[in-house]
Amino acid sequence: MIADIPVTSVRSLDEAYAVLARRAAGLRVLAGGTDLMVQIQARVGLERIGHILDIWKVSELRHVTLDGGTLRVGALATYTDLLRSEAVRAALPALAQVAREVGAWAIQNRGTLGGNVCNASPAGDTLPILIAAGATFVVGGPRGERRIAAEEFFVAYRKTALAADELLLRAELPALAPGERLVYRKVGTRRAQSISRASLAVRARVEAGAFRGVRIAAGCVAPVPLRCRATEAALEGGGPGAAAFAAARAALDGEIRPIDDLRATAAYRRRVAGNVLEQLLAAF
């Protein structure tokens, strides 16, 4: 019963770690609740929830700062925090763009970056951007902190590299260098409040007529948000142009593994992913 689930609301990381150290059976972290409250109301996996650790008011996890070339986004930064942030606009404007496209105002006010990452849905809209940006996740718990590359964090369908006694603390992202761009597009059914059918993020710069530092990631086309290394390799060092884009599209088609589900067919996702790739590349 939902009414039987105890909740411990903490205000600091020390308090959170003390709860995690006790390793209560079925401990589940609650941030803004925009995924977890929906799952709880739908009784999805409810039997596996024995205790809730409510971290929403841990203010040390709610920050967005730009320091040298590194953008640090606390796990509890909300979409509203991201889209209001000067630091985000300066370092990685795509993160402000995606924040404005997630849900609508009420969801943006409560949904957090950490929740999007730890919910680990292949349709999570920030995930392709974080992977393409080259983000590192800093996670921590009573046993200490460690760093995990974003692309290694998503280990299987909705499974992350987090241990049961660990929290995501923050994402660290290298800010765009002069001449570099990170472009992103999600395709849904309408602008507000819709789950993506396919999404793609491309980070690169064009130097002396050649693509350099290409990083590409895609959402909704595999069990996990996917770094597209073959597509990157097809572009790296070559010039922009129709032939290069066609080769990249073929490489992308070879490495994605979309499925049919109630929102779209695999064939549709393949077409959309390829179209979006070409549109994004045309921006360089």
Place this chain on the structure above:
Amino acid sequence: MSATLELSLTVNGETRTATVAPLARLLDVLREAFGLTGTKEGCGEGECGACSVILDGELVNACLVPASQAQGAVVTTVEGLAARDGTPSPLQQAFLECGGAQCGICTPGMLVAGQRFLDGGAPATDAAVREAIAGNLCRCTGYAKIVDSIQRAAATPSPPPGERAGVRGPGDR
């Protein structure tokens, strides 16, 4: 064994308390513990906005907020929009004049989302108003009259927030 929380928060300017389950939805606390049935349940999963309230200055879906996260909060519901003497707010008046409500099920949420937009003070362009209510679904009006209502209210001088039963939130997007 049921878990309990001694919840205390400010709703429409008044301190309210209740003993509730910590994962009880703010929506149910408002409606059942406090009898504030203006806040509606549509989908119960964050999609429709019928349960919109203003929590510590920000628009939220009350169906997704657990009681544990409303502890000590300042909440404005649709009941807090009118003046203390019951005079409709400029936004409520505009909904009446522009036909912003038909069946009325979305109206409390639209009023709350619209009020939060007005409180932010941004220019009431079509695009800005539509973005502000993008999380609120209406099956009846086709939205044009709701947008008209919010724009009309934006053009009406607002009474000072102190005269409203609810408490104005800070900040803007």
